[in-house]
Amino acid sequence: MTDFYVLIEFLLLGLLASGISALMALSFVLVYKGTHVVNFAAGEVMMLGAYLYYTAAVVLKLPPAAALLLALAGIALASAAIEALVLRPLAGQPTIAILMATIGMASLLHGGVEIIWGQDPLETPALLPRFPVNWGEVMIPGAAIGNFVLASLLIAALVVFFRFSRAGIAMRATASDPVTAATLGIDIRASQRMTWVLAGVTGTVAGALIVSSGSVSPALASSALGVFAVVILGGLDSVAGAILASLVVGVLESLTVGYIGGKMRDVFPYLVVLAMLIVRPYGLLGTREIERL
């Protein structure tokens, strides 16, 4: 196998992996953009969604696609409840209070999941068919391609929704200026609730794809930590930035594994992110005047 094929293979693997990380990043960015809340519980919501998928598929014995739909419905309800019970009462409070509330919520979700499902990894059925794809000497796992395609479709649907639909436009108006949006007849509470629901759904698709054809454990939530680096790199409030940064970090991680070694996987890309942030502190595509946290 020549060096060229190795390069292509790792580039492709990185590119394909970036689909899921873009979904995770979007789940975070949607909430920040829509409600100006820095949601440190994004990883835990994703984990809860993945456990719901596991439960629907293994305990209720639903076929994978139906299990995913049921998990999405469950997480939509849970997200609406979080918005109503945790965020709504804190509206107008200082940023730090809301941020602490999301950290508290993360602990609650983590603890709750461990009480219900335990700490051990649970085997999860595959969502997409598994087949390796060979192009000459380049071999790519089929699940990686399937994940990327599914993630891309969902991201495209989100973009169309925000660009053209009535509810999406209302959500953008609410994000940009809630007071004016309300005077135009937009129900800003409904818009903000919808924002949390969409973020939860997006995270859950990412979570289900990650655990699919593997196992789910509470450690899934901490994989969202890496996504904070992606989000910061892309710009906290930029959907395009989240997608672009996911590609950059995904490819960097893959190349690191290929050329430097697996142990450097969690280190090297973040050194690059750190270096970039020194030049552009507001991220690749973020708004310049983002507040300090």
Added chain:
Amino acid sequence: MNAPAAALGLSVRDIAVSFGGIHALRGVTMTAPAGKITAVIGPNGAGKTSLFNTISGFYRPDAGRVILGGTDITSTPVHARAGMGLARTFQNVALFRGLSVLENIKLGGHHLMRAHPLAAMFGAASSRREELALRAEVEDRVIDFLELDNVRHKPVEALSYGLQKRVELARGLAMRPSVLLLDEPVAGMNREETEDMARFILDVQEEWGVTVVLVEHDMGMVMDISHHVAVLNFGELIAQGTPAQVGRDPEVVKAYLGGEAQAVAA
């Protein structure tokens, strides 16, 4: 197809608003007659903006009622008031940056689209047709009327301040309101822009039959275009009537020029 809603009168009765120990409004009662232009004037801190925010629904008054065309809307949420025919503009231009003039104006018609949210989400044909009908109406009437034709696809932040204020007025009109609240529509404008805006406000009232209520500091403009003037001072209504009546009122002269000036005037 979509004639403007019939003008409704707007009145407030015994409105009291306070913030901590500060009384912003004390028992204010006033009426804006249907289809006329009513101005609310008063020195800085008189409570004009508090009154507007109470009418819009941002402040819940401690006491009193807000009545729109016979319906008590005192406890109606802000967004629901839009559907009842109440529109407003803001003192600081409150347009959505990054969107074009047309997109901003179309947001004014947002509350008129009655399609089911789920149907709209999936781009159902009925909501699509509704969207197109709305757009056509918005283009034909509001944009032509306010002479915004050649800037309709420009991003709003590229426009001059005077034009941005006009886009905000257009967005208010796109809501097809019965009552239009204008918060300092000519603040910061030069003479020419002020005259343009005054003409547009008169046209809105005459041709669209909308009840206009405005807060404004430009006395010349207020006296020229208003049918009815209400004067606030320290949170209380001290006079209301025609511009001529209010201009002669000794209380009003005192509030604006101070006690000594009144002595000089007398």
